[in-house]
Amino acid sequence: MRGDPAGVCAATGAAGRRCPALSPQPKPQNAITVAVSSRALFNLVEEQRIYEEQGLEKYVEYQQNNENVILKPGPAFYFVKALERVNARLLELYPDDEERFDIVLMTNNHAQVGVRLINSINHYGLTIERFCMTGGESPIGYLTAYLTNLYLSADCDKVQEAIEAGIASATMFTANKDVVYSDTQLRVAFDGDAVIFSDESEQIFKQQGLDRFFEHEQLNENKPLAQGPLKGFLEDLGKLQKKFYAKNERLNCPIRTYLVTARSAASSGARVLKTLRSWGLEIDEALFLAGAPKGPVLVKIRPHIFFDDQMFHIEGAQKLGTIAAHVPYGIAQKHQKST
Ligand SMILES: [Mg+2]
Numbered sequence: 001m002r003g004d005p006a007g008v009c010a011a012t013g014a015a016g017r018r019c020p021a022l023s024p025q026p027k028p029q030n031a032i033t034v035a036v037s038s039r040a041l042f043n044l045v046e047e048q049r050i051y052e053e054q055g056l057e058k059y060v061e062y063q064q065n066n067e068n069v070i071l072k073p074g075p076a077f078y079f080v081k082a083l084e085r086v087n088a089r090l091l092e093l094y095p096d097d098e099e100r101f102d103i104v105l106m107t108n109n110h111a112q113v114g115v116r117l118i119n120s121i122n123h124y125g126l127t128i129e130r131f132c133m134t135g136g137e138s139p140i141g142y143l144t145a146y147l148t149n150l151y152l153s154a155d156c157d158k159v160q161e162a163i164e165a166g167i168a169s170a171t172m173f174t175a176n177k178d179v180v181y182s183d184t185q186l187r188v189a190f191d192g193d194a195v196i197f198s199d200e201s202e203q204i205f206k207q208q209g210l211d212r213f214f215e216h217e218q219l220n221e222n223k224p225l226a227q228g229p230l231k232g233f234l235e236d237l238g239k240l241q242k243k244f245y246a247k248n249e250r251l252n253c254p255i256r257t258y259l260v261t262a263r264s265a266a267s268s269g270a271r272v273l274k275t276l277r278s279w280g281l282e283i284d285e286a287l288f289l290a291g292a293p294k295g296p297v298l299v300k301i302r303p304h305i306f307f308d309d310q311m312f313h314i315e316g317a318q319k320l321g322t323i324a325a326h327v328p329y330g331i332a333q334k335h336q337k338s339t
Pocket of ligand 1: 191193194195310
């Protein structure tokens with residue numbers, strides 16, 4: 001919160017962690033670091049309202065008075081749980097390997113609110129040892145210091161800043177419905193243009209229309225698209241998938257990835273598949289919707305997170321209960337209309 005004391009950044013040893021010997025913190029250069037904000041991890045809607053309406057002092061007082069009241073899950077909670085289940089499987093298969101997810105709580109909360117956050121983290125048995133309490137300062141320096149691979153926050157300004165700094169990042173919104181998610185497989189769904197790929201083709205579509213876009217994609221079918229802001233995270237998931245494949249766990253891999261794009265297969269699908277191939281990346285399922293709504297397909301997949309650059313698709317997915325994360329990147333930020 002603005003007006004808080006200067007930033008405190010500490011590796012916090014949460015009390016009561018379960019098996020420290022089995023799960024030492026991996027070094028940032030080996031880990032896939034996922035930074036989440038407190039409002040992404042937990043439902044702090046009521047607390048945020050108190051902060052906005054009554055100010056910082058009342059907010060801190062409320063949090064301290066309720067520090068033994070466990071916070072309810074927020075939009076990134078089930079995704080974080082799923083990351084930790086993947087970690088548990090990796091540790092079984094590769095006990096000495098540090099290549100796994102490391103979750104960092106990146107919060108601009110007052111340090112006194114940390115007690116309630118730690119209590120809630122311990123209550124749910126989450127392994128989050130690194131806290132970064134930025135006290136209202138920009139998180140970018142800390143995100144960079146932790147070699148962050150993905151940053152999820154409820155604050156769209158901070159996410160925008162992170163995207164501009166070249167960090168894969170998305171804004172999370174409180175989910176509208178309670179949905180049951182897989183507890184054996186991490187499922188991550190990505191839009192294509194302006195998420196995994198750059199927005200170069202999206203620009204043709206927005207500026208010159210659908211016919212010119214199809215023509216352009218067919219003409220350039222063999223020219224790989226440039227990478228978009230979430231390509232690196234898809235690559236990170238692919239690296240971990242290969243570790244499961246090496247142990248003969250391809251069919252029941254604990255990680256599954258999905259491309260959910262408004263492109264149509266026949267006219268513009270080949271270019272994205274060939275681009276992925278040129279990067280040496282696999283995606284488990286590619287769904288070309290040819291402009292049809294994404295929400296109904298996402299209900300079938302039930303991803304722990306779905307990334308898209310267009311609010312139109314985010315809202316459509318959310319209405320049907322999908323946890324969607326907005327990637328503020330590319331030309332669509334200037335245009336609301338979408339196919
Ligand atoms: Mg897109």
